[in-house]
Amino acid sequence: METTVRNKQVILKHYTKGFPEESDLMIATALDTMELKVKPGSSAILVKNLFLSCDPYMGTFMREPDSGSSEVAVETLPLLDAFLPGKPIAGVGVSEVIDSDDPGFAKGDFVWGIVGWEEYSTVNSFGRFRIDVNIDVPLSYYTGILSVTGLTAYAGFFEICSPKKGETVFVSAAAGAVGHLVGQFAKLMGCYVVGSAGSKQKVDLLLDKFGFDDAFNYKEEPDLNAALKRCLPQGIDIYFENVGGKMLDSVLMNMNVHGRIAVCGMISQYHIESKEGIQNLPVVIYKRIKMQGFLALDFVDRFPKFLDYVVPYLNERKLVYIEDIVEGLENGPAALFRLFQGQNIGKQSIKRGKRINPKFNSSDAHFLWFCRAPSIRIAMGILSWFTGSPKPSQPETTKTEIIQTPAPGMNGAIEVPRPDRATVFEFGSVAATGDRVTLAGYCPVSDDLEPCRWEIVPADGKDAPQFRVVF
């Protein structure tokens, strides 16, 4: 193993004004070499970063602190310090410990916490958490459902909104990382759940995969108030706010007396010069609405309770979790800006390592995993289609079948019988009808697929029009 490296990083070129752009970041390899050792006595750990989380707040941190500091909570200031021109940006990451001066961490441990957007980071004691590899999920989950994203959805919904069975819940940006979890937590609670999202594909997912009762594409609704009245004629008891602006104004008109609004985010307002005014705020008085902003950070002490809540649902396949993963640090800037263009579905993150949770058995997983590289539009889905059905035993022999895609070249579509177990698809899209599954797109090779029992990989391992089906 190397003892020194030149660290590849995603650098903030300059402070941004207005809407951040991909070109505000650049990929650079450090001129100086970095020793893969921590300083004795530093209590630090040196980690190799495997997955990096893309989060909307990162766009706001790229602005000069003077102009944006009023929007930054004191608790997040240590993170803001990382957003300096010429330095790598930082966020939640999943990493492997390479060296440690902290007796609590050993080489080979997996951790999640705040790291730089770079190949290797030295992490001090602020915000680092050990990953329990015995929890049978991919490591990437610790950028999302099993870290800040999941805690945000859990705390915002349960702690701020105090939901009751039978109540009506509306979630904006509902097909996003936080939103698709909130909607499912609300369904598990026995609520009536409606979501809004910015495309038909997302609306279909809300209805077909996440179990929302109703959903609408806000971009195609000329009158949001009317859309809310149509989907929630009985009014809204709980609003999980992710977007702000016109949506919030329309929601206020539809809130029920003693309703609760968890103000989690306002992504529509983050990068516009003059924020949209809210016209209907007096409703908060007349309807005695509780409206509270919060940060996931406020609820770090609930993390163990949150894990106790969410892990059994994952194990029992009662939660569908979607990841939208871009491969390679060099595609990180593009991945981050997908959030602001609404291109992501579920949790947006970046994969840069080849490691998987050593205990992860994908056949027990229940989630969708879309994996995209912007240049080649890879999509990878790991689907468990049969919630609650008995698990088939591991086949003893491997059968290989060559399927020809209809069109030559790297993109194509094939239809295969619906598999009877957890499945890996490395394709742009997956659609199921009856006992057939249609897969379309491009197929990469990934080490992460090793533990899967049923997988489709390119016949020659590259841009091939053929796919080998192994089952």
Ligand SMILES: NC(=O)c1ccc[n+]([C@@H]2O[C@H](COP(=O)([O-])OP(=O)(O)OC[C@H]3O[C@@H](n4cnc5c(N)ncnc54)[C@H](OP(=O)(O)O)[C@@H]3O)[C@@H](O)[C@H]2O)c1
């Ligand atoms: N309070 C906290 O501690 C905390 C923690 C995490 C996240 N958040 C906030 O929670 C919200 C969701 O975060 P996330 O990580 O789950 O991101 P996300 O929902 O996965 O991604 C952002 C989504 O926002 C939507 N969007 C983007 N621009 C928009 C606009 N101008 N108007 C309306 N919708 C827009 C897009 O979906 P569509 O295609 O549907 O438009 C996009 O996919 C954000 O506001 C974020 O800042 C807060």
